[in-house]
Amino acid sequence: MNEKNEMTRKLALAGILAAVGVVGGTLSVPVGFTRCCPTQSVVNVIGAIFLGPVYNLCVAFVIALLRNILGTGTIMAFPGSMCGALLAGLLYKYRSRLYMACLGECIGTGIISAFLAYPIATLILGRECGVFTYVIPFMTAAVTGVILATLIVTLLERSGALRAMSRMASGD
Numbered sequence: 001m002n003e004k005n006e007m008t009r010k011l012a013l014a015g016i017l018a019a020v021g022v023v024g025g026t027l028s029v030p031v032g033f034t035r036c037c038p039t040q041s042v043v044n045v046i047g048a049i050f051l052g053p054v055y056n057l058c059v060a061f062v063i064a065l066l067r068n069i070l071g072t073g074t075i076m077a078f079p080g081s082m083c084g085a086l087l088a089g090l091l092y093k094y095r096s097r098l099y100m101a102c103l104g105e106c107i108g109t110g111i112i113s114a115f116l117a118y119p120i121a122t123l124i125l126g127r128e129c130g131v132f133t134y135v136i137p138f139m140t141a142a143v144t145g146v147i148l149a150t151l152i153v154t155l156l157e158r159s160g161a162l163r164a165m166s167r168m169a170s171g172d
Contacts, residue, residue: 008107010055014062017051017059020039021067022066025039025073032133033068036144038141038144038145039145041062041144043059044056044060044085044109045101045145045149045151047059047088048085048088048091049166050154052093053088053089055089055093056085056088057085061081061082064081075120075125076120076121079116083109083113084104086109086112087108088102089101090104091103092104098150102150106139106143106146109138111139111140114133114135115134115135118131139169
């Protein structure tokens with residue numbers, strides 16, 4: 001397959017994942033004292049498997065941007081999605097294991113993004129909060145999303161659809 005066809009396939013899948021992320025970003029579930037929106041984490045893990053780190057990062061950026069434009073997200077959507085997408089994509093690229101993409105999503109979104117959200121909250125939004133304020137909400141969303149993504153990928157794998165999707169994505 002030539003490079004142009006591969007790029008077209010990746011862009012098409014990136015567009016589908018972005019649409020799922022924007023629409024699914026409006027769905028949230030109360031978990032304890034926080035609201036959990038796991039759709040972005042599901043998209044990040046699936047994007048890591050099929051798209052790789054760069055496209056996955058771009059998808060996360062587009063989702064955050066569109067959610068902010070539509071009024072369904074906040075500025076926290078940028079660090080909350082992009083760190084997990086990049087780290088999940090990188091770890092999957094070099095280890096090609098689902099659990100590595102999941103680990104990257106949990107660390108990227110649950111820890112790194114949570115710490116990056118602190119200066120945004122204090123300096124840009126003018127909110128007083130602690131450094132660890134966003135760790136529990138971000139980690140809750142990441143872990144929930146990783147569980148859902150693992151179930152989806154496992155079901156696709158067992159049915160043989162994952163292999164077919166991988167062949168289609170790579171053009172084989």
